[in-house]
Amino acid sequence: xxxxxxxxxFSKRLKVTKNGKIxxxxxxxxxxxxxxxxxxxxxxxxxxxxxxxxxxxxxxLPFS
Numbered sequence: 159x160x161x162x163x164x165x166x167x168f169s170k171r172l173k174v175t176k177n178g179k180i181x182x183x184x185x186x187x188x189x190x191x192x193x194x195x196x197x198x199x200x201x202x203x204x205x206x207x208x209x210x211x212x213x214x215x216x217x218x219l220p221f222s
Contacts, residue, residue, distance in 0.1 A: 165218045172208060174219065181205035 173181045187202030210218075 162217070168218045172219070173205070180208040180210060180215070180219075182208040 171182060175181060182205060184202050184204065184206055187199075191199050191202070
């Protein structure tokens with residue numbers, strides 16, 4: 159059965175919750191965190207809601 163494929167590089171960076179919300183990582187927290195305060199370091203661990211419209215969402219994540 160042929161159909162749409164999931165964009166794997168995109169889907170690995172996102173998480174789809176039980177209710178269908180999409181969560182991504184905050185940008186800018188990969189390295190150089192030693193000079194930041196501890197609270198800002200830990201705030202980088204939290205995800206943020208990734209806003210995407212339904213049409214691109216269906217093209218990038220068709221099976222989630």
